[in-house]
Amino acid sequence: MNKKLTFIFIINYCFFSLYGFSQESDSLSAIKTQNKYGLRVGVDLAKLTRSFLDDDFEGIEIAADYRITKKLFLAGEIGRDKKKYDEDYLYGDTQGQYLKLGVNYNAYENWGNMQNEIYAGFRYGYANFNQHLEAFEIYNTNLFFPRDLRTVNREFKGLSAHWFEIQGGAKAEILDNLFLGIHLQLKVLLNQKEPDGFGNLYIPGFHRVNANSSIGVGYGYTLSYLIPITKK
Numbered sequence: 001m002n003k004k005l006t007f008i009f010i011i012n013y014c015f016f017s018l019y020g021f022s023q024e025s026d027s028l029s030a031i032k033t034q035n036k037y038g039l040r041v042g043v044d045l046a047k048l049t050r051s052f053l054d055d056d057f058e059g060i061e062i063a064a065d066y067r068i069t070k071k072l073f074l075a076g077e078i079g080r081d082k083k084k085y086d087e088d089y090l091y092g093d094t095q096g097q098y099l100k101l102g103v104n105y106n107a108y109e110n111w112g113n114m115q116n117e118i119y120a121g122f123r124y125g126y127a128n129f130n131q132h133l134e135a136f137e138i139y140n141t142n143l144f145f146p147r148d149l150r151t152v153n154r155e156f157k158g159l160s161a162h163w164f165e166i167q168g169g170a171k172a173e174i175l176d177n178l179f180l181g182i183h184l185q186l187k188v189l190l191n192q193k194e195p196d197g198f199g200n201l202y203i204p205g206f207h208r209v210n211a212n213s214s215i216g217v218g219y220g221y222t223l224s225y226l227i228p229i230t231k232k
Helices: 001-024 045-053
Strands: 036-044 057-067 072-087 089-105 118-139 150-175 178-192 215-231
Touching: 036 089, 036 178, 045 057, 045 118, 045 215, 057 215, 072 118, 089 150
Parallel strands: none
Antiparallel strands: 036 057, 036 215, 057 072, 072 089, 089 118, 118 150, 150 178, 178 215
16 A cells, blocks of 8 residues: 555656646746756656566666757667566566667747756667566366466577657756656557567567557656756
8 A cells, every 4th residue: 555655646746846847937037048958867767666566567767868959859768677477378577678769859948047848759669688488378268177287487588679659748857957757658569579489478668569559658757867068
């Protein structure tokens, strides 16, 4: 119960912090704008929270962006996931690492020295991972026969996947150079290398794989810090 309350508190804090930056615009309208240019690095709070709440998941993601113009940012994420699955008649886990690279465009017009963002962007994603098949069960609708669970304990290495991802989100400067962000992801799986005998159920960075569709979704909450290099 305490884990659920902690998760709810984090989500509410993210939303109220992001909403708060819009209330500051009128009071800062007379201040001359100075845009900070530099490297911003942060961590995905959603993955850390899920790792805390979900016994079948472990993951971490580091996000970074670098401002190249007033509105445009080079952006990317690097991370690692481990997902255990207990599907119908199939038991095992997936673990590996991924990298996503792309750009963000900030559509929000800041007032004064605010550095907030409401942005849209895209990513190219690549994952390298292993699948471990622990056991599978023969499907049987006749209750007269006993359960037929077969232990395999086999690992499939060197699997990979490529996808295209669209992101939309917002970032608010809650303290000087410290940002809280939220974003949504829409993914299209381009290519994947599957193990012999069964398909990928989970791809690190892409998340759950649907056998009937190449579309995936995701979300994240980030806490990041900007290392200012120059101002314009």
